[in-house]
Amino acid sequence: MSTPVLEIRNLKTYFASDRGEVRAVDGVSLHVDAGETLGVVGESGSGKSVTSLSVMRLIASPPGRYADGEILFEGRDILKLDKAAMRDLRGNRLSMIFQEPMTSLNPVFTVGAQIAEAIMLHQHLPRPAAFARAIDMLRLVNIPAPERRAHEFPHQLSGGMRQRVMIAMALSCNPKLLIADEPTTALDVTIQAQILDLMRRLRAELGMAIMLITHDLGIVAEMCDRVVVMYGGRIVEEADVISLFDNPLHPYSEGLLASIPRIDEDVEQLYAIEGSVPDPADRSEGCAFAPRCRYAFERCRSETPVLSPIADGRKAACFLAGERLTRPAVEQVLS
Amino acid sequence: MLGYVATRSVYALAVVFGVSIAVFFLIRIGGDPSALFLAPEASLEEIVRFRHQMGFDRPILLQYVDFLSRAVRGDFGLSLRYDQPAMQLVLERMPATLALSAAALGISLLISVPLAILAASYRGSLIDRIGLLISLVGQSFPTFWLAIMLILIFSERLHWLPPSGGGSWQNLIMPALALAAYSTAIITRLLRSSMIEVLQSDYIRTARGKGVSNAGIVLKHALRNAAIPTLTVVGLQVGALLGGAVITEEIFAYPGIGRLAIQAIDNRDFTVVQAFVFLTAVLIVGINLTVDLCYGLLDPRLRKR
Structure with a gap:
């Protein structure tokens, strides 16, 4: 096994609020190996985005703070880096694509200038050379007529084009790790497919690792090698993609998979997990998913299950995970 | 364009x-x-x-x-009092008023822009509170009261500056300060709030994600965007400075067009009043046109119309 590009150990990111401290990320540990794509899935409010922003150290403080843990990027704990060293990493060896392509580009600068800025900052190229490289990057992400497009402003580009620009910007300095936070959520399905294709191609060409934050399990199936499932600021399951889709060990993962509409089945009503994500300010005893879990029993409400190895490469935070590993196929259980 | x-x-x-x-x-x-x-x-x-x-x-x-x-040929008839062309009288006094308005605008921008940037960048800090206090004071004290206070302090008490008249830079200081107070307050408040809003936007997060320094974020990425709504108010304030000059010039007996207009009204010298109103209106229209054109320069989204 290769050394991980990113290793998060027991990360706790808390936010101060009127109702006390909100534990948005509460003891998350994960790793992303070189060249690998890790999917991070969960509902809104599960702590996925806060985890990714924590890795970039883009959590505003106050109200946020890193209460505990380590984030090792290429072996260095970035939570201990000073601001200048952190700026050297961002957009360089560590970069991120954000959720909202429509608002994530500065409206008053040309897209070429915005890509060139990162290149000038990190590779210390003069402006003309950086701009030429920005045009190359636009070509790399399949933008037609890149020489002309580089001189255009964000409002002159469509949503899909803007997300390509964001990708071009993120990749302009050959990152070792790309964090993509819901990169296709705001786009329509055909554009989604194009962007995912593009990311797959570039991953192969540039050999970077990707941490893909999404709530869309279809994207996970297409893109990822391994998955971590987050719920209530914690990881509830970790597995390779095939095992997870084959036999989800945590009831929450099972519910997420069951919620995917299937083209080969005609159903009256789509499946949905009852209830909603727990209030992150409320921390009572027991498994956070217990109130919504169809399998929950006494122990789940009084004791919090910890994420522990169940099988080779598989971890789950559920008391039933062991017996679920050897049960019959999911469809039978659910029907 | x-x-x-x-x-x-x-x-x-x-x-x-x-x-x-x-x-x-x-x-x-x-x-x-x-x-x-x-x-x-x-x-x-x-x-x-x-x-x-x-x-x-x-x-x-x-x-x-x-x-x-x-x-359109600049002929508004003869002044009934001075027997000279009315427009010529107004134009002769124009440079003094322009100097006063420009000085006042310069003072407000020099104070308000850095103050607003600092206040927005260090929100809730001491500098932010000072900024808020300055804008509160500037907005609530009437110009004539400030003018009289300035005369009391700097002319009567300290004898540093002449209380009235025109023709030298010393004569310009107090009227310009009195006139600048209100615009300073307005511009500081508006630029501060636009900066705060812009600093929370997605593209600022993108810039941070690229590794841009704090100074680069504030001065390059945020200021240009925050300047767009502020520009409207700066344009309106230039008009207000020209109008506000009427009272300020009268208090400091400063020989500009405002003072001339008041005298003309007293003397029923209506050709001069007409020339004054017309010229001031044309100036303000000209300033608004300049502001509109500056928008196009600052905001690329407005160019393709």
Whole structure:
């Protein structure tokens, strides 16, 4: 096994609020190996985005703070880096694509200038050379007529084009790790497919690792090698993609998979997990998913299950995970 | 961009045309203008002669066309008091007023822009509170009161600056300060709040994600965006400075167009008042046009119209 590009150990990111401290990320540990794509899935409010922003150290403080843990990027704990060293990493060896392509580009600068800025900052190229490289990057992400497009402003580009620009910007300095936070959520399905294709191609060409934050399990199936499932600021399951889709060990993962509409089945009503994500300010005893879990029993409400190895490469935070590993196929259980 | 300039210029011309109508009818609202120009004891014969001489006995539309054709050539008639062309009188006083307005605008921008940037970047800090205090004070104290306080302190008490008159830079300081207070307050408040809003936007997060330094974020990425809404107010404030100069000039006996206008009103010198109103209106229209064109420079989204 290769050394991980990113290793998060027991990360706790808390936010101060009127109702006390909100534990948005509460003891998350994960790793992303070189060249690998890790999917991070969960509902809104599960702590996925806060985890990714924590890795970039883009959590505003106050109200946020890193209460505990380590984030090792290429072996260095970035939570201990000073601001200048952190700026050297961002957009360089560590970069991120954000959720909202429509608002994530500065409206008053040309897209070429915005890509060139990162290149000038990190590779210390003069402006003309950086701009030429920005045009190359636009070509790399399949933008037609890149020489002309580089001189255009964000409002002159469509949503899909803007997300390509964001990708071009993120990749302009050959990152070792790309964090993509819901990169296709705001786009329509055909554009989604194009962007995912593009990311797959570039991953192969540039050999970077990707941490893909999404709530869309279809994207996970297409893109990822391994998955971590987050719920209530914690990881509830970790597995390779095939095992997870084959036999989800945590009831929450099972519910997420069951919620995917299937083209080969005609159903009256789509499946949905009852209830909603727990209030992150409320921390009572027991498994956070217990109130919504169809399998929950006494122990789940009084004791919090910890994420522990169940099988080779598989971890789950559920008391039933062991017996679920050897049960019959999911469809039978659910029907 | 050219289309944008053309449209804006047509709008500006239309406003000037409207102003010409207002200026023309200004002295006709109260009926026959002869009553305004002549002494109350004038005989009927004198009134008739004056009406004929001034053309007041002709159809009103014809009078307006005549007024407009002379106005576009800068001819507003003779000042009734000084017997000189009215526009020439106003133009002679113009440089002093422009100097005062420019000094006031310079002072407000020099104070408000850095203050707003610092206040927004260090929100809730001491500098932010100082900024809020300055804008509160600047907005709530009337200009004439500030002017009198300045005279009391710097002229009466300290004897540093002359209390009145014009012609030297010392004469400019106090009127400019008094005039600048309100604009400083308005611009600081607006730029601070736009900066705060812009600093929370997605593209600022993107810039941070690229590794841009704090100074780069604030001065390059945020300021240019925050300047767009602020520019409107700066434009309006320039107009307000020109208008506000009327009171300030009077208090400091500063020889600008505002003081001339007040004297002209006192003397019923209506050709001068007309020339003053028309010129001020044209200036303000010109400033608004400049602001509109600056928008296009600052905000690329406005260029393709």
